[in-house]
Amino acid sequence: MQALTPPPVRLSEQLGESIEERIVTGVYPPGTRLDEQELAESFGVSRTPIREALIQLASIGLVEIRPRRGATVPEMAPDRLCEMFEVMAELEAMCGRLAARRILPAEQARLLEAHQACEAARQAGDPDLYYQLNEVFHRAIYDASHNGFLAEQATALHRRLRPFRRLQLRVRNRMNTSFSEHAAIVEAILGGDSEKAGSVLRAHVIVQGERFTDLVATLRQMHNPPEAELAQAGT
Amino acid sequence: MQALTPPPVRLSEQLGESIEERIVTGVYPPGTRLDEQELAESFGVSRTPIREALIQLASIGLVEIRPRRGATVPEMAPDRLCEMFEVMAELEAMCGRLAARRILPAEQARLLEAHQACEAARQAGDPDLYYQLNEVFHRAIYDASHNGFLAEQATALHRRLRPFRRLQLRVRNRMNTSFSEHAAIVEAILGGDSEKAGSVLRAHVIVQGERFTDLVATLRQMHNPPEAELAQAGT
DNA sequence: TGAACTATTCTTGTATACACAACATCGGTT
DNA sequence: AACCGATGTTGTGTATACAAGAATAGTTCA
Numbered sequence: 015m016q017a018l019t020p021p022p023v024r025l026s027e028q029l030g031e032s033i034e035e036r037i038v039t040g041v042y043p044p045g046t047r048l049d050e051q052e053l054a055e056s057f058g059v060s061r062t063p064i065r066e067a068l069i070q071l072a073s074i075g076l077v078e079i080r081p082r083r084g085a086t087v088p089e090m091a092p093d094r095l096c097e098m099f100e101v102m103a104e105l106e107a108m109c110g111r112l113a114a115r116r117i118l119p120a121e122q123a124r125l126l127e128a129h130q131a132c133e134a135a136r137q138a139g140d141p142d143l144y145y146q147l148n149e150v151f152h153r154a155i156y157d158a159s160h161n162g163f164l165a166e167q168a169t170a171l172h173r174r175l176r177p178f179r180r181l182q183l184r185v186r187n188r189m190n191t192s193f194s195e196h197a198a199i200v201e202a203i204l205g206g207d208s209e210k211a212g213s214v215l216r217a218h219v220i221v222q223g224e225r226f227t228d229l230v231a232t233l234r235q236m237h238n239p240p241e242a243e244l245a246q247a248g249t
Numbered sequence: 250m251q252a253l254t255p256p257p258v259r260l261s262e263q264l265g266e267s268i269e270e271r272i273v274t275g276v277y278p279p280g281t282r283l284d285e286q287e288l289a290e291s292f293g294v295s296r297t298p299i300r301e302a303l304i305q306l307a308s309i310g311l312v313e314i315r316p317r318r319g320a321t322v323p324e325m326a327p328d329r330l331c332e333m334f335e336v337m338a339e340l341e342a343m344c345g346r347l348a349a350r351r352i353l354p355a356e357q358a359r360l361l362e363a364h365q366a367c368e369a370a371r372q373a374g375d376p377d378l379y380y381q382l383n384e385v386f387h388r389a390i391y392d393a394s395h396n397g398f399l400a401e402q403a404t405a406l407h408r409r410l411r412p413f414r415r416l417q418l419r420v421r422n423r424m425n426t427s428f429s430e431h432a433a434i435v436e437a438i439l440g441g442d443s444e445k446a447g448s449v450l451r452a453h454v455i456v457q458g459e460r461f462t463d464l465v466a467t468l469r470q471m472h473n474p475p476e477a478e479l480a481q482a483g484t
Numbered sequence: 485t486g487a488a489c490t491a492t493t494c495t496t497g498t499a500t501a502c503a504c505a506a507c508a509t510c511g512g513t514t
Numbered sequence: 515a516a517c518c519g520a521t522g523t524t525g526t527g528t529a530t531a532c533a534a535g536a537a538t539a540g541t542t543c544a
Contacts, residue, residue, distance in 0.1 A: 059498080061526090065527090066301065066497095069305055070304055073309055081526085101399050104343045162329065167336060259526095285495075294529085295528060296496090318495090318496080
């Protein structure tokens with residue numbers, strides 16, 4: 015009852031989402047200079063909405079704007095990613111603790127439903143579907159925390175980490191272990207065990223960060239000649 | 250060696266800060282419509298940088314932009330404020346836990362220094378000074394967590410809650426109890442007691458949220474005839 | 485007299501134009 | 515030959531102009 019009015023939304027927001035999409039999907043890899051004119055032509059609009067979109071993306075950390083020097087996709091050093099996963103883990107843990115104490119019957123049903131949907135995707139061996147349903151699962155927990163602000167923060171960070179999370183599920187057996195972790199999470203939340211829910215969720219997220227770090231370290235070792243620390247613009 | 254180049258900063262950013270200042274200091278109370286032209290004239294600039302500033306403020310939640318309807322200062326329902334304090338408490342707790350494990354000698358010195366400065370302000374009975382030094386104290390903890398992303402998040406939320414926090418210190422004896430809580434925090438962090446540091450910091454922040462809620466409830470009861478829920482524009 | 489429709493006005497959203505700073509290239513000097 | 519300075523070009527930052535949607539007021543009809 016809201017999607018009927020076609021586009022009551024600013025163009026700059028749509029552009030922001032499109033650019034975000036291009037960033038997280040790797041069309042604009044880290045370090046890319048985002049030329050306003052190029053983007054404008056590429057989308058067939060003027061520079062104005064492009065600028066607004068970039069400013070918005072900059073304020074959530076997805077691009078970096080340096081005065082008089084334009085926008086670039088930030089490099090996302092592995093260290094920083096670890097930090098972000100560390101915070102994400104804590105936010106999820108907090109959601110879990112609160113959810114265990116506050117979840118309502120209807121939300122319990124939603125959570126179980128999402129969990130069972132994940133099970134189906136796992137059995138089907140479909141990582142992409144699992145990835146998608148996994149988001150629904152986690153969002154159900156966010157909502158069950160009954161802290162709207164927390165849910166927003168968690169969602170925002172979740173989105174930002176999306177591209178890095180996505181790599182994980184291809185790793186051997188990740189989907190299976192993820193699912194069994196989910197089972198423990200559901201049990202703790204439905205059982206009202208606040209601390210358990212928090213610690214299990216924290217571990218569930220942290221392990222992703224660690225796995226990703228390992229992955230990066232491996233890739234780094236492969237790509238880099240012994241010492242190459244000065245990454246300026248792909249040199 | 251960087252503050253010499255006078256203003257290598259976008260005008261829209263400065264405007265954003267000015268507008269933010271006006272919002273948090275109550276010049277633009279919640280519910281205010283922010284007319285772009287008015288703001289532009291008020292600052293002596295064109296609408297363009299004003300728009301950019303508003304978009305940036307909107308993306309951090311300080312203003313609300315509805316398409317084709319302009320920007321307003323969001324109402325900040327007491328419920329939402331409680332939620333924000335709840336999250337703030339957890340972020341600070343996390344900073345504390347990490348700081349207790351990771352703090353370096355130089356940072357220990359900084360923390361003690363900030364603590365002692367607060368002591369001076371307390372003895373002088375200067376709430377404004379205490380308020381300021383309190384920020385330094387907390388920032389020292391953020392930094393000692395050695396998680397730059399966490400520190401940024403905590404700082405951002407801290408800023409956003411600033412206006413509400415500020416009211417607290419006028420409450421009878423709040424400065425004294427705040428200071429003794431600080432002492433416990435310092436002891437836990439320097440003692441390396443991670444869990445203690447977290448729980449003490451959480452309580453330190455939560456109590457502010459609760460006190461604020463009480464305050465709001467009191468004010469609400471005073472101002473409102475039995476049922477007045479429709480607050481549109483100061484009617 | 486009240487309600488609904490229409491026209492006007494006002495504000496936002498987008499495009500275009502202009503100014504100025506940063507980078508690059510080239511020429512001169514030590 | 516290498517370094518420093520001047521000039522041109524590119525692209526960001528701001529201002530202005532224009533278009534479209536929303537709010538409002540006025541009018542007309544029941």
